[in-house]
Amino acid sequence: MRRLSRITGIFLILIMLWISAAAIVNADVWEFGSDGPGKNPFTPRGYLVDTEKGQHWLSSTYDNSGFYVRYSGVRNGVDYLEAKKSDGSNYTFYAMTDRNPWPKDSSRVGYGQKFLFAYKNGRRISDFNDYVQTPATRGDKVDPSGQGTCYVFKIEGFELEPGCLYEFGFLRGMQANNGITLVLAEDKNGNPIGYIQETDEGLTSEERSKYMDERYDEYEFISSWYKNENGSGYTVNTVPMRFTLQTYADMTEWEKAADKAQAWLDSVTEKDFTSGKYKRSNVEQLRILLTSLNKKAKDEVRFKLQPAANASIKSMKNELNAMLQKAQSDKPEPADISSLEAKLKEAKALYAKTSVNVGIDIGQYGQIEVENLKEEIDKASKMDKYYPQNVLNEEVEALDYAMTEVLASKVMEEMLVFYDKVTGIYVVAPVDSLPEDAKLFVRVMGTETDDYKSMEDNLSEKETEAVYYRIQFYQGDRKIQPTKNVEVQMPVPDIISEKGSTVYSADAKGNLRKMNSAKANGMHFFRTEKLSAFVLAGSTASEEEKAEARGKRMRELMAQKKQEQAENKETRLEKDKKKKEEFKDPLNKLLKRNANTATFSNDVRKETDPVVLIFVAVLLAIAAIVLGTRGIMDIRRDRKR
Numbered sequence: 001m002r003r004l005s006r007i008t009g010i011f012l013i014l015i016m017l018w019i020s021a022a023a024i025v026n027a028d029v030w031e032f033g034s035d036g037p038g039k040n041p042f043t044p045r046g047y048l049v050d051t052e053k054g055q056h057w058l059s060s061t062y063d064n065s066g067f068y069v070r071y072s073g074v075r076n077g078v079d080y081l082e083a084k085k086s087d088g089s090n091y092t093f094y095a096m097t098d099r100n101p102w103p104k105d106s107s108r109v110g111y112g113q114k115f116l117f118a119y120k121n122g123r124r125i126s127d128f129n130d131y132v133q134t135p136a137t138r139g140d141k142v143d144p145s146g147q148g149t150c151y152v153f154k155i156e157g158f159e160l161e162p163g164c165l166y167e168f169g170f171l172r173g174m175q176a177n178n179g180i181t182l183v184l185a186e187d188k189n190g191n192p193i194g195y196i197q198e199t200d201e202g203l204t205s206e207e208r209s210k211y212m213d214e215r216y217d218e219y220e221f222i223s224s225w226y227k228n229e230n231g232s233g234y235t236v237n238t239v240p241m242r243f244t245l246q247t248y249a250d251m252t253e254w255e256k257a258a259d260k261a262q263a264w265l266d267s268v269t270e271k272d273f274t275s276g277k278y279k280r281s282n283v284e285q286l287r288i289l290l291t292s293l294n295k296k297a298k299d300e301v302r303f304k305l306q307p308a309a310n311a312s313i314k315s316m317k318n319e320l321n322a323m324l325q326k327a328q329s330d331k332p333e334p335a336d337i338s339s340l341e342a343k344l345k346e347a348k349a350l351y352a353k354t355s356v357n358v359g360i361d362i363g364q365y366g367q368i369e370v371e372n373l374k375e376e377i378d379k380a381s382k383m384d385k386y387y388p389q390n391v392l393n394e395e396v397e398a399l400d401y402a403m404t405e406v407l408a409s410k411v412m413e414e415m416l417v418f419y420d421k422v423t424g425i426y427v428v429a430p431v432d433s434l435p436e437d438a439k440l441f442v443r444v445m446g447t448e449t450d451d452y453k454s455m456e457d458n459l460s461e462k463e464t465e466a467v468y469y470r471i472q473f474y475q476g477d478r479k480i481q482p483t484k485n486v487e488v489q490m491p492v493p494d495i496i497s498e499k500g501s502t503v504y505s506a507d508a509k510g511n512l513r514k515m516n517s518a519k520a521n522g523m524h525f526f527r528t529e530k531l532s533a534f535v536l537a538g539s540t541a542s543e544e545e546k547a548e549a550r551g552k553r554m555r556e557l558m559a560q561k562k563q564e565q566a567e568n569k570e571t572r573l574e575k576d577k578k579k580k581e582e583f584k585d586p587l588n589k590l591l592k593r594n595a596n597t598a599t600f601s602n603d604v605r606k607e608t609d610p611v612v613l614i615f616v617a618v619l620l621a622i623a624a625i626v627l628g629t630r631g632i633m634d635i636r637r638d639r640k641r
Contacts, residue, residue, distance in 0.1 A: 029185040031194040032234055042099030042176035047168045047243040050092040058243035083162040083247045093155035099176040100151050115174035119167040131158040163249035163306025167242045173215025182219045183211045191233020248302045249309030257317045261290050261324050281387040286327040334385035340392050343399045344380050350403050360428050366409030368525045371518030373402040426489040433484040435475050443470040454510025465496045466537035490524045494549045501538035
């Protein structure tokens, strides 16, 4: 019995030692899921950059700017920057964390280390930390999350180069002032159990060794973790955590070549064409090519890394210079322009006839088709015998097609017109395409709505102004669609230049599809099978264009007012005429006083003199009196007998 007690005591002592040892190991580890004073982890939030348009997070697959860090799986923040600001100065960057990353005293591991890194085109920037200011400071003024919890390392003097990809990050050796590092501790089986945490007693030898071995490794974001079923440690999922931006490629060499070609184009006059000095078609092809290559440079080449951009620029310059040389050469043999001249004459005659009979009434022609014909006429009028024969032939076909469209647009059925007085939008629909109680509803989407912002991202840089409409028909409280094509007439707002305006349809994600529309008198006209979301976009109108639009609107209002006045005058004349027709002269009144109950047809009233009728009536009255008196006398005579 005594022996058994001794064994039991030894066993209990061993258990207590094991528990004590386990407690000592875990004392220096911040375990997942634990909390309390000093137990909260600290997290690198990312990198910020000061741009001329404000402060932006660098692009990342994480959204670390809010109160909670989360793995979003999509890129966010700034993606591309010019290598320098417009004044030639460098940008200021900030590396941000949610806790003060500096230890309280110099005895701790990592004191004085910045633990930041950067790469350029995949190669480590060795002197990056030379630009980092220390110590880190509170960043309330540079924290776009609005939480006021960020500390920042300010990075100044760091110079970006054009056409380069930069990647920024944090190293695991960084420590918060509560002693927590970014190095993950492990249990005896090698399973991560939490972050290493310094205590007053310091790190264990195993933790210190692990920290020293991994402190210059990249920190990875913990996207998820959960405790293993067997209770031995945790399963931790980490993902790379780099913050990136790319600088636009240097396009100076292309801009020089493009400016040279544009200067020559600007020097060419109409006299140069008529005299045969230059071939108009070659000059036009140069102009088209320059526009196309400028668009390619802006939308594609400048987004490449510099070596790839340089190769594209070289190819574009060769293509442009070859076309410039061709445009500067002598004119070729003239082409046969007789077919174009004949078709152009026919088209002009049709336009003159139909342009004065545009509308929605039966027998009138469609506004869209007539305006499209005018555009083709203007295009064909600029062509001469020095254009390539195939281009001239194609324009003959285009004119013929436009004429056919005009003739086919003749209104053959009754149309309904719907008008929204707030936006000025008209919708013209066939009478049998909508129910009788259909109502038009137009909504203007505000610039702060998600729909508008999604759409705005898909506009070109030239389209600085846009109006977003939702156009819909309702029957009661139910949305309906017309069963036939309808025509939409959309006014161009004063703030948008009519010349450069375009109408798009927009889907739920803000993607834009250009509508085939015609422009005339401050309106866009287009046909559609389905009414949904539409965007009218364009460049900002100049002050002259705004004044012209206001003047045009005032003239239209005055014309409308004059028309209303004319209609009111015509209405008054009709009323006066009606009063005259209802007027009864005194002779008619006299007949009424005599209680004449005789009725006359219109014919009688028109063909018989009223005086004669009165005379006859008087004779009849006298005769009646005479006959009555005679009757009374006869009655008295009979009584005496």
